[in-house]
Amino acid sequence: MESIIKRIEEEISALTPNVQEEETGIVRTAGDGIAEIDGLQNAIMTEMVLFDPSFDGSLEDAIKDADPIYGLVLNLEEDGVRAVILGDASRVYEGMRVRRLGRLLSIPVGDALVGRVVNALGEPVDGKGPIAGTKLMPIEHEAYGVMDRSPVNVPLHTGIKAIDAMIPIGRGQRELIIGDRGVGKTTIAIDTILNQKSEPEATRPICIYVAIGQKESKTAKIVASLEESGAMAYTIVVTAPASSPAAFQFLAPFAGATIGEHFMEQGKDALVIYDDLSKQAVAYRQMALLLRRPPGREAYPGDVFYLHSRLLERAAKLSKEKGGGSLTALPIIETQEGDISAYIPTNVISITDGQIFLLADLFNKGQRPAIDVGNSVSRVGSSAQTKAMKKVSGKIKLELAQFRELEAFMQFSSDLDAETKKRIDSGQRMTQVLNQSEGHPLPFEMEAAVIFAAVNGYLDSFDPSQTSSAEQRLQDFLMREAKDVLAQIKETKNIDGDVEASLRAALDKFAERVA
């Protein structure tokens, strides 16, 4: 206390009356998180402004109410500007003085953010104190151009067999996760984060989970599960809960992208999950309507496509000259009744490099993850797939699609010919093998070995309904008695020659034992 008083005394004695000149405006109206401001004639788009509560009151009031209230200029008009209030809008009043800050909206980025939960402005909200050692980075800037990028050729393993085998994701890719509510979209995202633990530390991507318009209880649960599994050691959570102003929900994905770009520019890999962009679009629509921008289809503003395209275009795999870092984006979109042809879903589908489509029907049948193989695709991921996975997963997608068509005839199984029955059995078996419960991502080598066993008939001796338990037994067996084979697959990223022979020998041993 004494030191503070001494410090204040020193500072006061050093005070010299100097004239500070700055550009200010005056709040004309404020409401619904939007302020109309007279003046600020030289303000620029997305510039930050400061609502100054200390201007009118006494010094005592000014010190009591010293928390800054920031705003973001989003409309430039003939006689003033309109800004969204980034904070407690109830403190903004008519006639309040607003100062230009002369800088675009920026957030703190840096390695110190890892393991922390922050809001859309990069301020910590996890009660672990301030974040030191950060630098400011503008939240909006242009994505890297063609010459700065290199093709996507390094896989990002999700640890989910169905995805890594059929819809592979590469580092720097943008893969949409789309489906109705409660079908496991967030689960895929979280499992992907959890799976990065099995990556070597040097190549492990920094994960950024952006929760937009989610219930705070849900985000708290996710953070707890990440902490419990040790995944927070390489994860940052950006949260703009449902209770936060629309402006925060609109900004949160950009904050996540900015944090990810910081790591990408250091030559590291980063993975950012936007959960979900439908809610961001709704928040943006709310802001746009309050800013009196003309509404378009479904009352969204005309630039809602640009909102998502400029965000997702920031995902990239940089060229060697630029450091070779990458930013992979997994945006999530919620559909209504499985309608992927609605406005926002079609927009984001057209922007991304593929989509993982989850079906409520499959979910209700017990399939986990409930991926609709026919409608899911990865446009660039196959070139990033490892040889091992490519070899084992070759025909799975086609076989499963054929199985879905034949599935309707299953009830007439007694009247079916042997070939059709075999195909149905094989499809059922493969579906069971690809089933995977929440929170149990598999390392890549285990996925490859299990799928190898399934496609090469090592699980055919089991009844299709028993395949799940057989697969679990196989995993236990491989972990116990074929660790060296798994290590070889991990190292060579291929299953051929000696590795294939060793794997086959191990699987023969397993088949003998279960027989």
Place this chain on the structure above:
Amino acid sequence: MTLARDYAQALVNAAHTAEKESTKAEPKKLVAQLVKHLETTGRMKLLPHIVRELGRLEAQEKKLAPQVEVAHQKDAAHALAAAAKHGIHANEARVNHTLVQGWRASSKGTLLDASAKRQLVELYKKVLTH
């Protein structure tokens, strides 16, 4: 009412131009011309809205008009002179004790702040963050 706002803004601009160029277009004449124009274009219903918009513009001008505030009356002459040096010409200075010491002046969005209050608040924030 964008149209009403545009008419009001145009009227104010015309009045300012007339004042600057010392032409004989008096406000009364400008209003008469506007009313005639509204009659011929069938937009007389806009008139009350234009009046309201004019009120808003007037309030805005008033808010952004030059003003000088001082902590103590004795500083008034110095403050008025200092503000004038920076292009803010006010006729009188208003006493505002919350400034603690010094003065501040504002005009059309430019703020000059040489008050102790501002510096003390900044100092308080600086001490808290370090």
